Amino acid sequence: MGQAKNRGTLDQRVAQAQAKLAANRPEKLVCNSCGADVTQINPVSTRGLRGLEAIWVGQCDCGHTTFAASGEPKAVEAFFFALSQDTELALGRQDKDGGGHDKAGD
Template sequence: MGQAKTRGTQDQRIAQAKAKVDALRPAKMVCGACKTSFTDFGLIDARGMPGIHAAFGGVCPSCGETVLAFSGDKDAVANAMIAWQDAMGAEGKLGMQSRDGSHKFFEN
């Protein structure tokens, strides 16, 4: 614990970690199914997901689809999406989104 003490108290380290994740939070998410944008979504626990810095998810208010956003290393994000598709047993509708909410859909 010696190195952790040099980064501040436990409360300070928690606040720093929260600030890092908050900085990665997108302004809005866009549904890959119906293209609706929405702001009511939450943080997904990404501990144990190497290379993922933050993950967010919510349910589209228009069509009810699950919408996910991963931030992290390129390969880690790709692996997380593949794992999610495998777990859900369905093909995802992929896109790329900036933190300000601008979105680009990848069409098949």
């Protein structure tokens, strides 16, 4: 438990975590349904989700939700597999800049 003190004060650790999260934030998401840019992107807590560094969610004007995740490849794959169990979701892959948004399975 004393290891946290070695990483700095609580305020310093919070600032470090926020900076790491901001560095992983994609510039935009591309809607997996209509292909429009989604710029209103919000972080989702990854607390307790081993292997996931960041999860982002955006709501498109067309009403669909788009997710982005980063971390260990197997953890990211498991996250999107879990989401795919909802048959109404359309999953795709994209780069941090929003490119490469082909739908999964295409």
